[in-house]
Amino acid sequence: MSNFKEKAMSAVFFIAALTSLFAVILICFFLFANGLSAIGKIGIIDFILGKEWSPSDIPPLFGIFPMILGSLYVTAGAVVIGVPIGVLTAVFLARVCDKKLYRFVKPGVELLAGIPSVVYGFFGMATLIPITGNSILSACILLGIMILPTIIGIAESSLRAVPEQYYEGALALGAGHYRSVFKVVLPAAKSGIFAAVVLGIGRAIGETMAVIMVAGNQARMPKSILSGVRTLTANIVLEMGYAAELHREALIATGVVLFVFILIINLSFSALKGRAS
Numbered sequence: 001m002s003n004f005k006e007k008a009m010s011a012v013f014f015i016a017a018l019t020s021l022f023a024v025i026l027i028c029f030f031l032f033a034n035g036l037s038a039i040g041k042i043g044i045i046d047f048i049l050g051k052e053w054s055p056s057d058i059p060p061l062f063g064i065f066p067m068i069l070g071s072l073y074v075t076a077g078a079v080v081i082g083v084p085i086g087v088l089t090a091v092f093l094a095r096v097c098d099k100k101l102y103r104f105v106k107p108g109v110e111l112l113a114g115i116p117s118v119v120y121g122f123f124g125m126a127t128l129i130p131i132t133g134n135s136i137l138s139a140c141i142l143l144g145i146m147i148l149p150t151i152i153g154i155a156e157s158s159l160r161a162v163p164e165q166y167y168e169g170a171l172a173l174g175a176g177h178y179r180s181v182f183k184v185v186l187p188a189a190k191s192g193i194f195a196a197v198v199l200g201i202g203r204a205i206g207e208t209m210a211v212i213m214v215a216g217n218q219a220r221m222p223k224s225i226l227s228g229v230r231t232l233t234a235n236i237v238l239e240m241g242y243a244a245e246l247h248r249e250a251l252i253a254t255g256v257v258l259f260v261f262i263l264i265i266n267l268s269f270s271a272l273k274g275r276a277s
Contacts, residue, residue, distance in 0.1 A: 077140025158192020
């Protein structure tokens, strides 16, 4: 009977894994089948490097280079803001924070993950836009806050997974508390911290609603961090509702570019992680 249960559970796990794989293949097939044809009609150079997006013109213009730059700027800014704060907060929670204080701080961090994107957007409109305007800077600050729960949660788990002997050994060799944490424990947890950064970047580059509300949504080349910008995801959401024919296919092709970007980011961090280990 126990052997039957084990085989049944193995079959269930196998089917679940196949379902996940099938879902990924189906999404890829839909994106590439519809998106690549649009890129072929528009021309890959005109599509990727074109600086004008104007579907209503005759002939229509479908250049997504401003949106590519917008996504890169906003994501890079969010990482610059969110990663140091997130990692240092994780170090504080895992190795410094008093247990009584931890019971208040940890639920607060977890609550950040449960706040809807639209609420973050309202927060940005009320607090950031009056100071920095509808701009890249507003979107960077807001996304930097939004990726904190992801980075903090995974980085803290990675730090707690480091064997306590590493820390105790550093203390025994004469290192102080903070030197032991930053020179021994933190490097030992680098694999999990890399994963936290990758997931944080994925959250930032894929965020739509909050960015739409604070970034200005201007499909033009950004000139400074105080310029309005439109990201790839925002471009899809704003125009998919009324797009048709080649316009709709161009938006799906934008999704293909976004998919390729995320794939490149994951592969790059995997390579960095392999070199670091």
